[in-house]
Amino acid sequence: MLQQMLRAARLDRRVYTELIFDDYATGNAIMVVAGVYALIALASAFSGIPGISLTGVLLVLFGGVIGWLVIGGALWMAGVKLLDGEARFQTVVRLVGFAHTPLIIVAIALPLPSPVSTAVAIVALVWFFAAVTAAAQVLFDFERGRSASAALLAVAVWWVLQMIGIGPSLPMVFRRL
Incomplete structure (x- = not known):
């Protein structure tokens, strides 16, 4: 999994x-997303971000997992419904899970320092x-421009939801930065 x-x-x-x-990699994708957001949550708690308690850590973790599903769903909608690609939802969220690594x-x-x-x-x-x-390019067999459009739409949907208060994870962290 680490190699992937x-x-x-x-x-x-x-x-x-x-x-x-690799249908079995969906479980690994869940672990990647949970691990990434657990690290962010713990770093937030140890960095002294106001409002980060055990509840805050759990909110970051939960918000990250929900965000993964939202980004996966939005990417699936953009790729399949708007841009006429083909992919199963489960496959999309699997690849988006591994894309969370950075x-x-x-x-x-x-x-x-700030x-x-x-x-x-x-x-x-x-x-x-x-x-x-990159995941969208492979998933939908799109050229880079169409893949970037689908990815931009997917990430934008999640950011808009976070900014209006649905999914408190990254805005809470970025207020510190």
Whole structure:
């Protein structure tokens, strides 16, 4: 699983292709997402972010898992319904789960001083977007532009939901940065 995470973070299209055909990797994708958000939540708690208690840690973790499903659903809708691609929902969320790997950097950024932590977090988010784009390219067999459009829509849906208060995980963390 760690090898697959590293390859997914390197935007290795072959690992995304392998994950399409590995139905058992869905459980690993759940563990990747839970692990990434657990690290972010723990880093938030240890970095002294106001409002992060045990409840806050659980909210970050729960919000991250819900976010994974929302991004997966939005990517599936964009790819299948809007851009006429073909993929099963389960396959989409599996690949999006592994695409979450670059967000581990957000946990590393939290203890850093503010301008540095913000820059590192932005790099992590851009990298995450690139990973979702790579997953979409493989999933839907789209060229890069269509894949990026689908990925942008999926990530934008999640960010809009977070900004209006549905899924408190990353906005709570980024207020500190």
